[in-house]
């Protein structure tokens with residue numbers, strides 16, 4: 022018998038690393054000195070998966086359950102998981118030889134043209150510098166707010182934890198009501214949302230912005246990300262403000278300025294950040310529907326966020342508008358979107374919907390709850406968002422295991438799908454084409 | 461100024477005819493002698509749309525509300541709407557010059573090769589013959605059951621009405637509990653489901669079967685339709701039997717043989733027939749989820765049914781399995797499924813999901829109900845199914861108008877989409893290609 026070495030595709034390799042990371046995290050979080058009171062194995066692995074996939078769903082209150090050691094484990098899982106996926110996504114983009122559309126002097130382009138070890142190392146180094154600078158800035162601003170209130174040790178630590186959680190779009194907070202106590206606080210609102218959006222735009226966009234500065238010179242991808250992030254966020258903020266204005270359990274009870282901050286925060290956070298300053302379970306049904314959509318759409322490619330990705334959504338929206346208008350070519354910013362890109366977008370949407378449907382159906386067996394809380398939990402897990410209608414603590418053990426799988430699939434799935442669809446196709450025609458009518 | 465004649469695309473033409481049909485139907489149903497007691501304009505147009513789109517949703521009880529005249533109007537709307545769409549779908553297939561994969565001697569193929577007026581007329585004549593024979597058989601069998609029970613006049617009329625409703629997959633019944641009183645009746649169960657399936661397989665499959673007889677000789681489309689109809693129906697019947705076995709409000713209260721008949725009937729009917737012999741609102745949540753899927757999937761192309769179509773679903777299932785296995789080509793019955801077909805399938809799935817989402821969100825504004833009854837109603841309307849969790853009578857006026865639009869879109873949308881995607885593309889490249897990362 023010949024010895025056959027096991028070969029991994031890059032996504033399989035990433036999945037393997039993630040499984041190791043989650044397992045290590047789960048073991049560490051189950052250690053006696055990681056928690057104030059004992060937690061179950063399932064909860065330990067749930068929190069570990071939720072942190073490593075930068076989701077933020079938690080069946081137990083993180084702040085009161087874990088010791089400082091446990092919290093630091095969670096923080097590290099978030100940081101490693103967040104950066105890991107971001108770096109992987111960037112590397113896949115390079116390996117596939119995509120045109121990223123930046124000028125030669127750009128380091129990413131260099132790595133692309135000289136796919137040498139040196140180029141890749143420089144690229145990853147730049148990614149780390151980007152993360153470090155953004156998180157340093159986040160900590161500095163939060164320290165200014167929290168150190169006067171909590172003292173140096175706790176203030177610095179809380180600033181670091183929530184900066185890492187926010188930049189990596191992880192949605193974990195050390196307060197039982199997440200960030201609700203800061204509903205009207207300008208500094209916390211602005212710092213957290215800025216970190217969320219910087220992390221969620223994606224590495225390539227930020228670098229493009231840094232090197233090009235003028236909008237006209239940006240790549241199509243960056244232009245689309247910037248404009249659509251702005252439009253989607255503004256629309257979401259306005260919608261939430263209007264839908265919830267007179268809801269006594271959410272915006273209704275707040276002052277005028279708190280109302281604006283809460284709508285602002287809650288409009289930005291569903292696209293995979295997962296923090297909340299108002300009670301999600303108390304939202305009106307139309308608002309929950311809007312949040313389902315935002316959670317499903319998610320953040321940018323090569324970002325710390327999840328979901329089908331904003332560009333996927335935009336391509337499909339343009340395709341639908343074209344279809345209604347009877348136009349054939351999708352043109353965005355004077356660029357034609359190739360059919361292959363639309364194909365990729367439709368595939369991601371379809372497979373995501375299928376997974377969400379299957380997971381929701383499984384949970385209707387294991388959980389005794391209405392469709393909305395179940396679907397909300399599933400979409401939140403699949404988009405690695407972390408918002409919940411306070412349903413996570415009430416999940417059955419089987420339900421928790423299902424959600425663990427969905428968080429994992431939600432993080433790996435879209436990346437793997439893009440990777441496999443983007444692979445250059447081998448042209449081996451063995452069977453004649455068959456005709457199927459599908460309308 | 462030059463006079464410019466208005467040109468319609470075939471789908472626009474079909475939509476126009478439908479709008480005329482629905483308007484005429486609504487006006488007729490609002491006539492004083494059409495109803496026993498006065499109905500609202502919205503209800504008249506709701507029933508007219510529901511009948512013409514062969515859906516079967518009804519905010520009022522058809523049997524007790526309408527006079528014989530009103531019921532005959534409904535019956536004619538069903539027959540015209542059902543055959544009309546079927547004929548249109550077949551004509552589109554021909555006009556687009558698709559290979560239907562049948563032998564020369566087949567009349568459809570003749571029409572395809574000689575797209576003369578004569579060929580098309582012969583084709584449509586065959587369609588009419590097919591409908592006439594199937595409905596005649598349906599009436600004969602039902603007459604054998606109902607004439608002894610109800611006498612000649614009522615028995616014959618009820619047989620005709622329910623045959624037309626069943627063959628056209630329209631889901632209307634003249635009893636307030638739909639067909640629940642026949643839950644254990646073999647004749648009604650078998651006749652209705654046979655009509656449903658014959659109408660739902662699609663005209664091309666039935667003709668292919670008629671001319672080829674041997675499975676091996678059938679076209680790929682026919683093979684896929686026959687095998688997947690069998691598999692999906694068997695799985696659905698088994699699932700409903702297991703899920704509902706001990707539910708006291710559905711199968712639990714029935715005898716052993718009634719249980720089997722009820723599961724059999726309810727497993728077949730959600731793929732756009734829309735009849736029911738058990739109470740839909742009392743079903744378990746997993747069963748409702750399964751029905752959502754079946755209603756969404758629907759029947760066959762060029763059939764009387766709706767939904768995204770069974771072949772669309774099968775192509776996507778194969779694509780997902782391929783993706784998980786890491787295989788690239790979709791091969792069904794030794795035929796390669798071209799990427800264009802997958803593209804079409806993904807487009808239909810995506811745009812359908814978008815419409816359903818938007819409609820559901822709109823209804824969360826207008827209706828005060830949980831997500832499940834609302835979503836169930838929307839999917840039922842979009843797939844022109846007609847099943848409801850007894851929610852149609854409780855819809856607000858605005859809600860009814862929304863559902864009217866969804867039924868219309870559900871009937872026109874997929875046809876239009878297939879038509880426009882199948883059109884030969886003009887190759888005019890004005891803008892350079894742009895790159896978008898969508899993963």
Ligand SMILES: [K+]
Pocket residue numbers: 075076077190191192293294295405406407
């Ligand atoms: K998150």
Ligand SMILES: [K+]
Pocket residue numbers: 514515516629630631732733734844845846
């Ligand atoms: K129907």
